Amino acid sequence: MGKPLRVLIVEDSEDDALLIVRALRQGGHDPVYERVEEDVALRKALENESWDIILCGYRMPQFSGIAAIALLKETGIEIPLIIVSGAIGEETAVDCMRLGASDYVMKGNLHRLVPAIERELKEAAIRREVKLASKGLRKSEELFRSYLEYAPDGVYMSDLEGTFLYGNRKCEEIIGYRREELIGKNFLELNILPENSLNIAVQLLQANMEGKSTGPDEIELISNEGRLVPVEINTSVVQRMDQRIVLAFVRDITERKRVEAALRESESLSKSLVDYMHDAMIIMNWDGFILFANRAAARIIDFERPEELTGHNMVEYLHPDSFQKAAEDLEAVKADKMGFLSEYQLSSVTGKHIWVESIGGKIIFRNASANLVCIRDITERKRTEQKLQTTLDSLRKAFGTTIQVMVSAVESRDPYTAGHQVRSANLARAIATEMGLPHEKIEGIRVAGSIHDIGKLSIPAEILSKPTRLTELEFSLIKEHARQGYEMLRDVESPWPLAEIVYQHHERMDGSGYPRSLKGDEIIMEARILAVSDAVESMASHRPYRPAIGLNAALEEIEKNKGILYDADAVDACLRLFREEGFQL
Numbered sequence: 001m002g003k004p005l006r007v008l009i010v011e012d013s014e015d016d017a018l019l020i021v022r023a024l025r026q027g028g029h030d031p032v033y034e035r036v037e038e039d040v041a042l043r044k045a046l047e048n049e050s051w052d053i054i055l056c057g058y059r060m061p062q063f064s065g066i067a068a069i070a071l072l073k074e075t076g077i078e079i080p081l082i083i084v085s086g087a088i089g090e091e092t093a094v095d096c097m098r099l100g101a102s103d104y105v106m107k108g109n110l111h112r113l114v115p116a117i118e119r120e121l122k123e124a125a126i127r128r129e130v131k132l133a134s135k136g137l138r139k140s141e142e143l144f145r146s147y148l149e150y151a152p153d154g155v156y157m158s159d160l161e162g163t164f165l166y167g168n169r170k171c172e173e174i175i176g177y178r179r180e181e182l183i184g185k186n187f188l189e190l191n192i193l194p195e196n197s198l199n200i201a202v203q204l205l206q207a208n209m210e211g212k213s214t215g216p217d218e219i220e221l222i223s224n225e226g227r228l229v230p231v232e233i234n235t236s237v238v239q240r241m242d243q244r245i246v247l248a249f250v251r252d253i254t255e256r257k258r259v260e261a262a263l264r265e266s267e268s269l270s271k272s273l274v275d276y277m278h279d280a281m282i283i284m285n286w287d288g289f290i291l292f293a294n295r296a297a298a299r300i301i302d303f304e305r306p307e308e309l310t311g312h313n314m315v316e317y318l319h320p321d322s323f324q325k326a327a328e329d330l331e332a333v334k335a336d337k338m339g340f341l342s343e344y345q346l347s348s349v350t351g352k353h354i355w356v357e358s359i360g361g362k363i364i365f366r367n368a369s370a371n372l373v374c375i376r377d378i379t380e381r382k383r384t385e386q387k388l389q390t391t392l393d394s395l396r397k398a399f400g401t402t403i404q405v406m407v408s409a410v411e412s413r414d415p416y417t418a419g420h421q422v423r424s425a426n427l428a429r430a431i432a433t434e435m436g437l438p439h440e441k442i443e444g445i446r447v448a449g450s451i452h453d454i455g456k457l458s459i460p461a462e463i464l465s466k467p468t469r470l471t472e473l474e475f476s477l478i479k480e481h482a483r484q485g486y487e488m489l490r491d492v493e494s495p496w497p498l499a500e501i502v503y504q505h506h507e508r509m510d511g512s513g514y515p516r517s518l519k520g521d522e523i524i525m526e527a528r529i530l531a532v533s534d535a536v537e538s539m540a541s542h543r544p545y546r547p548a549i550g551l552n553a554a555l556e557e558i559e560k561n562k563g564i565l566y567d568a569d570a571v572d573a574c575l576r577l578f579r580e581e582g583f584q585l
Helices: 014-026 039-048 065-075 090-099 107-150 169-175 195-209 254-276 295-300 320-334 379-413 420-434 439-450 454-458 472-479 481-489 498-504 525-540 551-560 568-579
Strands: 003-010 029-036 053-056 081-085 103-106 154-159 164-167 214-222 228-240 243-252 280-284 290-293 340-347 353-365 368-377
Touching (some): 003 039, 039 065, 053 107, 065 090, 103 107, 169 243, 195 214, 195 228, 280 295, 280 353, 295 368, 320 353, 320 368, 420 525, 498 525, 525 551, 525 568, 551 568
Parallel strands (some): 003 029
Antiparallel strands (some): 214 228, 280 290, 280 368, 353 368
16 A cells, blocks of 8 residues: 555646546555645635645646645645646746745656655655744743743843843842842942852852852842842853853742741750650660660669760660560561550669650651650659559458458358358359450459348348248348348448449349339349349259259249340350350359
8 A cells, every 4th residue: 555645636637637646656655635626626625624735737727826826825824736737838837936836747747746746745844843843942932031030039140250131030029129220230349248248259259250150059138128138049150152151040048047047946945845854755776776865864764964875775774574575665666556655664874773654656866767765754653553552452351351241141140041142243253254344343243242132131030041931021021132232332432333233133124123123224234144143043042932943944044034034145144154164053
């Protein structure tokens, strides 16, 4: 397949047009063409299509080559036009080319047509590239001028001796003078340089005269209002046509100077705060070597000055028992995990053992990643905690003894239920553990279970030990033991709601319990659990007025009433204990 070519043929003879097309094909082209023969058709063809070449006859009944050239010029469309004629003199052909034709080819020499077309297409392509390049250059020059004029920094040009040639708008804004007041004058002659900047400016001028670029340098300028303006200046020596000039960029650094001053003030304040803060602050690298320490750090480890700590490894002051924990915390911070809060033991240089609370995290210090650790001396707090723990242990022991006395008192009045409270308490504790309750709540359930029948101290012993079925009146007295237990315990100081647990341990989920007929969420969870353990232990144990029904029957009873009388979660946990985990009363 030949090279594609879009051809507009201006010719009155269809046969001559076909001869031209054949010549193009023989020359290696695959032409797409349209034939027109008068000006209206030519205009329409130019408007509707894009053509590579126009091949035009010289003389036609309704049109001519000269008219076609004129029409093409009128439209402003740049397409090569070649005159193809059977009878045209050389002078006429030259006139056509003078008027705008690219070439001419005689119809008897159509073998010349393809080379002429290819030559004109190449020249047309070159002309387009030159035009685009010229347009791009003009656009670049305009863009460069716009950039200079509206650049965020001041831009000026001067000769090598320091005479101003150009300044942009920002220059006017920085110094307050119109550029017309500066251009043509040497800056050393102008009153825009304070004495402290004059020497620097002379050095910059000398360097420029030697062809050297400078900067960044900081100097001050005097504005037309007499205000000192700190600026940063960079200069370059460049060639401009036949002259070497200085191109300078000037940046107003007033705000930067203000920020730097504020930063210095802030750093000074921060250093004072860090130095005089009560807690120790230490910055160390990831190998544990101390890069910075404040006065409190020196005080804790018994150094006179914080600088004495710098360069030492923190391991030197760690108690051996804290090595492992400190290493784990350091690795966690290094791996970008959350900062740590830990307690360590330190050993001071004088041999003292110190307990500290330490919090740490990753920071950037002197352009490198580091570990910041804040340390608080908690030695005295540890001593106090130890004393409190000793006191608490004593109180727990005394409380336990008191509970045991209460249990013994109840059982002395009701020997037939001896051990019931302890067994109920142990089962309640196991159910609470199986349910995943917190340790403190589990302990409260155990303690309450141990004394849940303390109210029976107010019931006559002959009723408690009666070997036959109780009368309705006697049973109503028995039911009062929950309320009596509450009255006995409500003023007892305890971390657990002992009085309320004892008060509610005979309430039922459907409201059928006693003494207050509470139901559902009105009953606290501790009492719901104790209700299940109390029921199971009671049914599985012998009573003076009835024999034991057995453990399996007791479990079936609570299972049947799960969610009705007894809390469903507590029942499920109880059943798992006995049926799956082998729990025994």
